[in-house]
Amino acid sequence: MLLFILKRLAQVVPVIFGVTLVVFLIMQMVPGDPAIIMAGEGASTETVEQLREDLGLNEPLHVQYFSYIGNILQGSLGNSLKNNQPVLDEILIRLPITMELAFFSILITIVLGLTAGIISAVKPYSVSDISVMVVALLGISLPSFWLGLLLMYTFSIKLQWLPVAGWDSFAHIILPAITLGAGGAAIVARMTRSSMLEVIGQDYVRTARAKGLKEHTIIYKHALRNALIPVITVVGLQFGSLLGGTVIVESVFAINGLGRMIVDAIRTRDIPMVQGGVLVASLVFVFVNLLVDVMYKVFNKRIDLN
Amino acid sequence: MNTLLSSKKPILKVSNLKQYFIVKREALFQPKQVVKAVDGISFDLYPGETLSIVGESGCGKSTTGRSILHLDEPTEGEILYKDVSLTEMSKKELRNIRGDIQVIFQDPFASLNPRRTIRQMLDEAMAIQKVLPPKQREARMLELMQNVGLRPEYLERYPHEFSGGQRQRIGIARALAVNPKVIICDEAVSALDVSIQAQILNLLKRLQNDFDLTFLFISHDLSIVKHISDRVMVMYLGKIVEISDKASLFKNPLHPYTKALLSAIPVIDQTIKRERILLKGDVPSPLNPPTGCRFHTRCPFATDLCRDEEPLLRELESGHLVACHFAEKLSAI
Amino acid sequence: MKEDILLEVKNLKTHFITSKGTAKAVDGLDFVLKKGETLGIVGESGCGKSITSLSILRLIPSPPGKIVDGQILLHGKDLVEMSDQEIRKIRGNQISMIFQEPMTSLNPVIPVGEQIAEALRLHQKLSRKQAWEKAVEMIRLVGIPAPEKRAKQEPYQLSGGMRQRVMIAMALACTPEVLIADEPTTALDVTIQAQILELMKDLQRKIGMGIIFITHDLGVVAEMCDKVAVMYAGQIVEYQTTANLFKTPLHPYTQGLIGSLPKLYEDQEELQIIEGTVPSPYDYPTGCRFADRCPFVQDLCRNQQPEIIHVEDSQQVRCWKYTDQWKEELVKEEVIL
Numbered sequence: 011m012l013l014f015i016l017k018r019l020a021q022v023v024p025v026i027f028g029v030t031l032v033v034f035l036i037m038q039m040v041p042g043d044p045a046i047i048m049a050g051e052g053a054s055t056e057t058v059e060q061l062r063e064d065l066g067l068n069e070p071l072h073v074q075y076f077s078y079i080g081n082i083l084q085g086s087l088g089n090s091l092k093n094n095q096p097v098l099d100e101i102l103i104r105l106p107i108t109m110e111l112a113f114f115s116i117l118i119t120i121v122l123g124l125t126a127g128i129i130s131a132v133k134p135y136s137v138s139d140i141s142v143m144v145v146a147l148l149g150i151s152l153p154s155f156w157l158g159l160l161l162m163y164t165f166s167i168k169l170q171w172l173p174v175a176g177w178d179s180f181a182h183i184i185l186p187a188i189t190l191g192a193g194g195a196a197i198v199a200r201m202t203r204s205s206m207l208e209v210i211g212q213d214y215v216r217t218a219r220a221k222g223l224k225e226h227t228i229i230y231k232h233a234l235r236n237a238l239i240p241v242i243t244v245v246g247l248q249f250g251s252l253l254g255g256t257v258i259v260e261s262v263f264a265i266n267g268l269g270r271m272i273v274d275a276i277r278t279r280d281i282p283m284v285q286g287g288v289l290v291a292s293l294v295f296v297f298v299n300l301l302v303d304v305m306y307k308v309f310n311k312r313i314d315l316n
Numbered sequence: 317m318n319t320l321l322s323s324k325k326p327i328l329k330v331s332n333l334k335q336y337f338i339v340k341r342e343a344l345f346q347p348k349q350v351v352k353a354v355d356g357i358s359f360d361l362y363p364g365e366t367l368s369i370v371g372e373s374g375c376g377k378s379t380t381g382r383s384i385l386h387l388d389e390p391t392e393g394e395i396l397y398k399d400v401s402l403t404e405m406s407k408k409e410l411r412n413i414r415g416d417i418q419v420i421f422q423d424p425f426a427s428l429n430p431r432r433t434i435r436q437m438l439d440e441a442m443a444i445q446k447v448l449p450p451k452q453r454e455a456r457m458l459e460l461m462q463n464v465g466l467r468p469e470y471l472e473r474y475p476h477e478f479s480g481g482q483r484q485r486i487g488i489a490r491a492l493a494v495n496p497k498v499i500i501c502d503e504a505v506s507a508l509d510v511s512i513q514a515q516i517l518n519l520l521k522r523l524q525n526d527f528d529l530t531f532l533f534i535s536h537d538l539s540i541v542k543h544i545s546d547r548v549m550v551m552y553l554g555k556i557v558e559i560s561d562k563a564s565l566f567k568n569p570l571h572p573y574t575k576a577l578l579s580a581i582p583v584i585d586q587t588i589k590r591e592r593i594l595l596k597g598d599v600p601s602p603l604n605p606p607t608g609c610r611f612h613t614r615c616p617f618a619t620d621l622c623r624d625e626e627p628l629l630r631e632l633e634s635g636h637l638v639a640c641h642f643a644e645k646l647s648a649i
Numbered sequence: 650m651k652e653d654i655l656l657e658v659k660n661l662k663t664h665f666i667t668s669k670g671t672a673k674a675v676d677g678l679d680f681v682l683k684k685g686e687t688l689g690i691v692g693e694s695g696c697g698k699s700i701t702s703l704s705i706l707r708l709i710p711s712p713p714g715k716i717v718d719g720q721i722l723l724h725g726k727d728l729v730e731m732s733d734q735e736i737r738k739i740r741g742n743q744i745s746m747i748f749q750e751p752m753t754s755l756n757p758v759i760p761v762g763e764q765i766a767e768a769l770r771l772h773q774k775l776s777r778k779q780a781w782e783k784a785v786e787m788i789r790l791v792g793i794p795a796p797e798k799r800a801k802q803e804p805y806q807l808s809g810g811m812r813q814r815v816m817i818a819m820a821l822a823c824t825p826e827v828l829i830a831d832e833p834t835t836a837l838d839v840t841i842q843a844q845i846l847e848l849m850k851d852l853q854r855k856i857g858m859g860i861i862f863i864t865h866d867l868g869v870v871a872e873m874c875d876k877v878a879v880m881y882a883g884q885i886v887e888y889q890t891t892a893n894l895f896k897t898p899l900h901p902y903t904q905g906l907i908g909s910l911p912k913l914y915e916d917q918e919e920l921q922i923i924e925g926t927v928p929s930p931y932d933y934p935t936g937c938r939f940a941d942r943c944p945f946v947q948d949l950c951r952n953q954q955p956e957i958i959h960v961e962d963s964q965q966v967r968c969w970k971y972t973d974q975w976k977e978e979l980v981k982e983e984v985i986l
C-alpha cells in the first residue's frame with residue numbers, strides 16, 4: 011500500500027510540471043503586454059521598458075520558464091502585477107474559502123446522490139425511481155449559473171430565507187454549495203442506481219436473502235458496500251469538475267474565493283496571479299485524485315490479489 | 317503391461333521438471349513469495365498409452381501439462397520429445413513440434429473463438445501447422461467431423477449453437493486436425509453431464525486406437541481415470557508420490573495419500589466393504605510446503621523421520637514407484 | 650407417520666416468462682421429505698434441480714421467474730402463500746441452503762465469520778460475542794484449520810474449497826430442520842468431501858435434520874441418500890429408495906445414466922451412452938420428454954405424456970412401459986405386423 015502511494019506520488023511530479031508549462035505558455039500567447047498593464051495606462055515608454063527589464067520579460071522564453079520554476083521551488087509564486095503583493099499570500103487567503111465551498115458541495119453531491127440512487131434502486135421502475143431519475147436528468151442538464159440564479163431568485167429574493175451573496179455565515183454557504191453540488195449529485199445518483207441494481211442481482215445478495223435477513227440489512231450491509239466501489243471513482247471525477255465550477259459559482263454569488271481570483275486576474279492580465287492560482291488548483295485536484303485512488307484500493311483490495 | 321511399455325522408447329521424457337511462480341508480495345517489506353507449483357518431477361510417456369495424473373486441487377496437474385506444451389517456460393528441468401529437448405529448441409522448431417502435442421481443456425466454450433465457424437477454426441488450425449495444402453483440407457474436415465461424430469453441415473455453425481458435449485467434440489476435432497501424436501486432456505470431461513461424459517470417453521478411446529495417440533489425461537474423477545488409463549501418476553503438492561500401472565495402483569496402493577484418496581471415492585455399490593481413511597487437516601499451501609515428506613501434516617503414519625527427511629521416489633515393485641519412507645511396512649497392512 | 654413429514658411439495662410449477670417464450674424449468678413436481686431423511690435429486694444439467702430448491706425458499710428471480718402453481722408445505726403450512734415477513738423467519742432458520750456456486754455466493758467485502766454470525770444473532774438471538782464464537786466453532790467443524798484467523802478474513806483470502814466449506818458452515822449454523830444442499834462438494838477434493846459428508850450425517854443424526862441433496866455424482870448419492878428423485882426436463886421421472894434405484898432402475902433415462910458411469914470395480918471396454926440431447930424448456934414435446942433419446946420408444950410415448958405411476962409400494966416412475974396400455978400397444982403392433 012505504501013509502495014502504491016509512493017508510486018502515485020512520483021507520477022504527480024510530471025503532471026505538475028506539465029501544468030506549469032501549459033499555463034505558462036498560454037499566458038505568453040494571449041495578447042496584451044503585462045509591463046504596460048503594470049505601469050498603468052499613460053506611462054512613458056521608458057518606464058515600461060525599465061519594468062520589462064526588471065521583470066525579465068526580455069529574456070528568451072525558456073529562461074523565463076526556468077526562472078519561474080526555480081522560484082516555485084523556493085516557495086515563491088511571484089508578485090501580483092497589480093499591487094505587487096506576493097501571489098502566495100493572496101492565494102492563502104482565498105483557498106480556504108474555496109475549499110470550504112468545495113467541501114460542502116461534495117458533501118451535498120455524496121449525501122444527495124447516494125440517497126437518491128438507493129431510493130431508486132430499491133424499487134426499480136416504481137414511481138419514486140422514475141421521479142428521482144427525471145430530477146437527476148434535469149440536474150445533469152441544467153447549467154450551474156442558471157441553477158444558481160434560479161435558487162437565488164427563489165430563496166433569497168422572493169422568500170428571503172437566505173442571504174443573496176457574500177461569505178459571512180453558514181447561511182451564505184447553502185445556496186452556492188447546492189448549486190455546485192447538484193450536477194455531481196445527479197451523476198452520483200445515476201451511478202449508484204445502476205451499481206446497486208447490478209449488485210442486487212449477485213449471488214451473494216441471494217445468499218443474504220436465504221439467511222432470512224431483513225431487506226434493510228440486505229441493502230445497507232450487503233449490497234451498498236459493494237455498490238459503493240465504482241461510485242467512489244465517480245465522486246473523485248466529480249471533484250475535478252466541481253473545482254472548475256467554483257469559478258462560475260463564486261462569480262454568481264460574489265464569493266471571494268480562488269476561482270473568482272483567477273477570473274479577475276485573467277481579466278486584468280495579472281499573469282503571475284493566474285499562474286499561481288491555476289497551479290494551486292491543479293495541485294488540489296491531483297491530490298484529491300490520489301486520495302480517491304487510495305480509497306478505491308482500500309475498499310477494493312481483492313481486485314489485484316485475485 | 318508395464319514390462320511391455322518399458323521395452324518401448326518413451327515419446328516424451330520429463331526429467332526433474334520444476335515450475336515456480338513468483339507471486340506478488342503483499343506488503344512492501346515482505347520477501348517475494350514463490351509457489352513451487354511443480355517441484356522436480358520425472359516421468360516417461362510411452363507411445364500409445366494413456367497416463368493419468370490425479371491429485372488434490374492445486375497440486376500442479378495443470379501446470380505439468382502447461383509446461384509440456386511450453387505455454388510456460390519451465391524453471392528447471394528438461395522435457396525430451398522424441399529424444400529432442402524442448403527447452404533447447406528454437407522458436408521455429410518449437411512451432412513445428414506444437415502440432416504434435418495438442419491440448420483439450422475443461423471448458424470447451426472458453427477455448428473456442430465465438431466469432432468463427434467450425435470450418436474457419438479447423439482451417440486455421442491446419443493452415444498454421446501447414447498440415448495440408450488448402451485444396452485437400454475440405455476432405456480432411458469432413459473426415460474429422462465424422463471421426464468425432466458430428467454432422468458435416470455443422471461445419472458452418474458457430475460454437476454457441478452447440479451443446480456442451482458437442483463443443484467438447486469440436487475441441488477434439490480441432491486438436492486432431494493437425495495430426496498430433498500426444499494429446500493432453502486437462503479435465504476434458506469434468507464439466508459434462510454423466511451421459512455425455514460417456515460419449516466423449518468412448519470417443520477418446522476409439523480415436524486412440526485408430527490413430528495410435530498418446531494421452532496425458534488430467535482428471536480428479538478416479539472412476540474415469542480407472543476406466544481410461546494404462547498408468548496412473550499421483551501428485552501431492554508439486555511432487556509425484558506414486559506412479560504405477562493402473563491395476564497395481566488400484567489394487568495395491570502403496571502411498572498413504574493414495575490409499576486415503578482411493579478410500580474416499582464415493583461408490584454406488586454400497587455392499588462393497590471399504591475401510592475409509594479420513595484425513596485430518598487441510599491441504600498445506602504450496603507457498604509454504606511442509607518440510608520432509610510433504611504429506612506428513614496429514615499422514616496418519618508420520619514419524620519424526622518424515623518431518624525431517626524427504627522420501628525419494630523409488631521402485632518398490634516392478635513398474636510401481638512410490639515416495640514414502642515406510643511404504644514396505646504399510647503395504648503389509 | 651404423518652407427523653414425521655417435514656416438507657411436502659405438491660405439483661410445483663416454476664416458469665420463466667421471457668421474450669423468447671415461457672421456459673417451464675420446473676413443471677409439476679411432487680415429493681416428500683421426512684424428518685432425519687436425505688432425499689437426493691439427480692438429473693441432467695438444466696433439468697430444474699436448482700430452480701426447485703430456490704423455489705422452496707422463494708428465491709426465484711422475479712421477473713422473469715414465477716411459481717405459477719403448486720404448494721410447498723412445511724409442517725403443513727404453505728410457503729408459497731406466506732407473506733414476505735413470514736418466509737424471512739423460515740429462511741436460514743428452519744430451512745437453509747448451500748448454494749451451487751461457492752465462488753460468488755459469499756459477500757466479498759464482509760469477513761466470513763461475520764457472514765455466519767449475523768444469521769445466528771438474527772434467528773437465535775445470540776449476543777455479538779456468542780454469535781462470533783459459534784461462527785468460529787462452525788468453521789472449525791467444517792475442517793478449516795486456524796478458524797479464529799480464518800473467520801476474520803474476507804472471501805478472497807480463502808481457497809475455493811474453503812469458501813464452499815464456509816457456505817456449509819453458514820447453512821448448518823442455525824441447525825435447520827431442512828437443509829437444501831445444491832452440489833455442496835463440487836469444489837472439494839474427495840478426501841475433504843468425505844469429511845464434509847460425514848459432518849452432515851453426524852448433524853443429521855443429532856438433530857434429525859432433513860436434507861435435500863442435489864448432485865450429479867451418483868456415488869455420493871449412494872452414500873448419502875435414503876431416497877432419490879431423478880429429474881428430467883422439469884419433471885420427476887423416477888422416485889424410489891436409493892438401494893432399489895441402483896438395483897432396479899426403472900426409467901430408461903435412469904438406466905442410461907447408471908449404465909454410462911465408469912465402474913470402479915469392473916473393467917469395461919466401452920461405456921454405455923445415451924444418444925441425443927435434452928429438449929429445450931421453452932418447447933417440450935407433447936409426449937414423453939425422453940422419447941427422442943429412448944431406446945424403447947413407441948408411438949404411444951410420442952402422442953401422450955406418461956403420468957407418474959406406482960409400480961411397487963415405494964417405486965414411482967413416469968414411463969408408459971410400466972402401464973397396461975403398453976402391453977396393449979405391443980399387442981396391437983404385433984397384430985399389424
Ligand SMILES: Nc1ncnc2c1ncn2[C@@H]1O[C@H](COP(=O)(O)OP(=O)(O)OP(=O)(O)O)[C@@H](O)[C@H]1O
Binds near residue numbers: 351374375379536602
Ligand atoms: N501463473 C501462476 N502464477 C502463480 N501461481 C500459479 C500460477 N499457475 C498456477 N499457480 C499455482 O500453482 C499451483 C498448482 O496449480 P495447478 O493449476 O497446476 O493445479 P491443478 O493440480 O491443476 O489443480 P486443479 O485440480 O484445481 O485444476 C497452485 O497452487 C496455483 O495456485
Ligand SMILES: Nc1ncnc2c1ncn2[C@@H]1O[C@H](COP(=O)(O)OP(=O)(O)OP(=O)(O)O)[C@@H](O)[C@H]1O
Binds near residue numbers: 667695699749
Ligand atoms: N433467469 C432465468 N431465465 C430463464 N430461464 C432460466 C433462468 N434461470 C434458469 N432458467 C432455466 O431453468 C432451467 C433449469 O435450471 P436449473 O438451474 O434449475 O438447472 P439445474 O438442474 O440446476 O442444472 P445444473 O446441473 O447445470 O445446475 C434451465 O433450463 C434454465 O434454462
Ligand code: SF4
Binds near residue numbers: 611
Ligand atoms: S513418508 Fe512418512 S509422512 Fe510421508 S507418506 Fe510416508 S509415512 Fe506418511
Ligand code: SF4
Binds near residue numbers: 902937938939944
Ligand atoms: S414413456 Fe416411452 S419414450 Fe418415455 S421413457 Fe418410457 S418408454 Fe421411453
Ligand SMILES: [Mg+2]
Binds near residue numbers: 377379
Ligand atoms: Mg487444473
Ligand SMILES: [Mg+2]
Binds near residue numbers: 698699700749831
Ligand atoms: Mg443447478
